[in-house]
Amino acid sequence: MRNGATSESRLARAVIMAIGLGFFGLFLLMPLLVVFAQALAGGIGAYLDAIVEPDALAAIRLTLLVAAISVPANIVFGIAAAWAITKFDFPGKSILITFIDLPFSVSPVVSGLIYVLLFGAQGWLGPWLAEHDIQIIFAVPGMVLATIFVTFPFVARELIPLMAEQGRDDEEAALSLGATGWQTFWHATLPNIRWGLLYGVLLCNARAMGEFGAVSVVSGHIRGETNTMPLHVEILYNEYNFIAAFAVASLLALLALVTLVLKSLLEWRYDYHGKGTGH
Amino acid sequence: MPISRRNLTIAMLLGAVALTGCSGGKAPGDGVVLLNVSYDPTRELYKEINAGFANHWKADHGQTVSFKMSHGGSGKQSRAIQDGLEADVATLALSYDIDAIAAAKPGLLDPAWRQRLPDNSAPYTSTIVFLVRKGNPKNIRDWNDLVKPGVKVITPNPKTGGGARWNFLAAWAYGRKAGGSEAAAQDYVSKLLANVPVLDSGARGSTTTFVERNIGDVLITWENEAFLAQKEMGAGKFEIVVPSISILAEPSVAVVDGNVKKHGTAEVAKAYLEYLYTPEAQDVIARNFYRPRDPQVAARYAATFPTLNLVTIDKDFGGWKAAQAKYFADGGVFDTIFAKIKR
Numbered sequence: 001m002r003n004g005a006t007s008e009s010r011l012a013r014a015v016i017m018a019i020g021l022g023f024f025g026l027f028l029l030m031p032l033l034v035v036f037a038q039a040l041a042g043g044i045g046a047y048l049d050a051i052v053e054p055d056a057l058a059a060i061r062l063t064l065l066v067a068a069i070s071v072p073a074n075i076v077f078g079i080a081a082a083w084a085i086t087k088f089d090f091p092g093k094s095i096l097i098t099f100i101d102l103p104f105s106v107s108p109v110v111s112g113l114i115y116v117l118l119f120g121a122q123g124w125l126g127p128w129l130a131e132h133d134i135q136i137i138f139a140v141p142g143m144v145l146a147t148i149f150v151t152f153p154f155v156a157r158e159l160i161p162l163m164a165e166q167g168r169d170d171e172e173a174a175l176s177l178g179a180t181g182w183q184t185f186w187h188a189t190l191p192n193i194r195w196g197l198l199y200g201v202l203l204c205n206a207r208a209m210g211e212f213g214a215v216s217v218v219s220g221h222i223r224g225e226t227n228t229m230p231l232h233v234e235i236l237y238n239e240y241n242f243i244a245a246f247a248v249a250s251l252l253a254l255l256a257l258v259t260l261v262l263k264s265l266l267e268w269r270y271d272y273h274g275k276g277t278g279h
Numbered sequence: 280m281p282i283s284r285r286n287l288t289i290a291m292l293l294g295a296v297a298l299t300g301c302s303g304g305k306a307p308g309d310g311v312v313l314l315n316v317s318y319d320p321t322r323e324l325y326k327e328i329n330a331g332f333a334n335h336w337k338a339d340h341g342q343t344v345s346f347k348m349s350h351g352g353s354g355k356q357s358r359a360i361q362d363g364l365e366a367d368v369a370t371l372a373l374s375y376d377i378d379a380i381a382a383a384k385p386g387l388l389d390p391a392w393r394q395r396l397p398d399n400s401a402p403y404t405s406t407i408v409f410l411v412r413k414g415n416p417k418n419i420r421d422w423n424d425l426v427k428p429g430v431k432v433i434t435p436n437p438k439t440g441g442g443a444r445w446n447f448l449a450a451w452a453y454g455r456k457a458g459g460s461e462a463a464a465q466d467y468v469s470k471l472l473a474n475v476p477v478l479d480s481g482a483r484g485s486t487t488t489f490v491e492r493n494i495g496d497v498l499i500t501w502e503n504e505a506f507l508a509q510k511e512m513g514a515g516k517f518e519i520v521v522p523s524i525s526i527l528a529e530p531s532v533a534v535v536d537g538n539v540k541k542h543g544t545a546e547v548a549k550a551y552l553e554y555l556y557t558p559e560a561q562d563v564i565a566r567n568f569y570r571p572r573d574p575q576v577a578a579r580y581a582a583t584f585p586t587l588n589l590v591t592i593d594k595d596f597g598g599w600k601a602a603q604a605k606y607f608a609d610g611g612v613f614d615t616i617f618a619k620i621k622r
Contacts, residue, residue: 130363239323
């Protein structure tokens with residue numbers, strides 16, 4: 001007896017395979033190759049020159065800085081939120097879950113504009129900020145805030161189904177044996193969630209470094225100062241500086257590839273399929 | 280629990296502080312830094328101007344001046360300055376965008392800024408021309424060729440771009456002259472916009488759409504942008520077509536009073552803008568394909584800039600304030616036309 005899944009004719013299977021592979025090649029592989037081909041179009045020397053150029057270095061540094069602040073912030077938030085949601089019962093729990101997803105459903109441009117409306121010179125807090133000479137919008141703090149907002153859900157979304165599935169047995173056992181809250185978290189909860197947590201951090205970091213829309217709105221686009229790598233790529237491209245634009249873009253593409261490899265390793269490591277029906 | 284939270288917070292703060300420390304060193308030494316917030320196509324121009332001015336300032340005052348540049352659609356940049364982007368000088372595509380800063384925040388910019396420098400604070404002019412592909416395959420000679428069926432026209436969105444508004448008004452001026460009425464002008468511009476497949480947000484975006492992505496048969500753009508595209512993409516790939524009628528564009532410059540006061544850069548910012556009017560800077564301006572104000576420099580570059588019939592914003596459209604309200608405000612002529620085309 002053949003089961004339903006393999007009963008299609010060979011032709012149908014070949015067609016489906018061809019469509020899948022064709023799609024993969026055309027929309028995923030080709031653009032990636034084009035990025036690297038364009039970046040190296042002027043030779044390896046021109047490629048390196050474009051990357052060590054001061055404005056490009058400033059963009060790389062800023063991108064790393066923004067990620068280095070927003071990723072830890074979202075780790076803390078993500079663990080706290082997942083912990084609260086899965087280990088305790090409290091009113092408003094489902095509303096909190098919905099709100100965690102908000103950044104996924106809001107366009108990044110809107111996310112950026114929210115901060116302009118809040119902290120801009122004409123925004124709600126603008127006059128107070130100006131009085132105290134605090135610059136948030138068009139400076140690094142605004143870019144960090146916008147990035148934290150768009151990467152908000154990654155860690156929490158990864159942990160909530162995982163921790164919900166694991167239940168509270170381990171924690172209750174630890175507490176009944178006299179462990180403090182911190183010990184319980186460190187010795188019972190964290191080991192259970194570490195692979196899921198790493199996975200969430202990886203996704204969070206990839207988005208933090210690659211974010212364009214939200215950051216673009218609050219950046220002010222000052223060369224060498226408030227341009228992250230994605231913004232710098234756009235500027236270089238608009239200046240007919242195609243080799244440099246694709247060289248910086250290739251760094252982002254490399255980051256994506258490294259993320260992909262690490263992601264596969266993690267999935268293999270923490271047995272993604274055993275994770276349950278959360279995804 | 281309290282210990283954990285405190286430790287984590289401290290660790291994070293330390294990390295953040297360490298990283299911020301690494302990225303420091305924005306203001307180089309004892310020098311002075313000016314932030315010039317400009318519109319899209321002036322990147323190449325100000326690169327040269329800044330170097331020239333820095334040499335002068337160093338020679339005259341012994342002080343190093345360095346520049347931070349921000350480029351984007353003129354309307355967007357104006358908005359950013361209003362929202363707190365601390366520009367020392369605003370060098371935008373049209374006086375209206377600088378007026379908008381003064382209107383929103385009079386403390387930031389003196390509303391009488393146009394009188395502070397010669398020529399209405401517009402150190403150079405430009406106009407709107409067409410860029411077509413090699414050999415002019417669609418045989419585009421003048422505005423009426425742009426509304427022929429099958430001609431794809433590239434122009435940016437006048438809601439966000441300064442150049443785009445000049446384009447729109449130049450087209451309007453042609454439509455009005457050809458048809459003899461405002462209704463004819465609106466009809467002409469509607470047909471023109473119906474031929475636009477991509478509305479980018481700024482002039483440079485449109486140029487890359489046309490030049491790099493190979494979309495469209497004709498690009499309506501700044502004269503300087505057309506020349507630059509020709510130069511950057513290699514001679515012979517594109518041709519400039521000068522229409523029978525166009526508009527005199529006067530990109531304007533102003534010191535942003537509130538910001539220079541805060542930064543202590545009033546003197547150097549003023550000198551920077553005055554430098555734009557010197558023969559040396561005017562020559563740089565002409566070499567970057569903007570029409571110089573200085574008559575002697577203009578005479579030297581007469582061959583580059585053909586004379587053509589130019590309408591002006593003040594005489595033919597009642598000034599930017601009136602034009603902005605009528606054509607580009609929410610619910611204005613552009614919105615009406617655009618809503619009709621989409622349907």
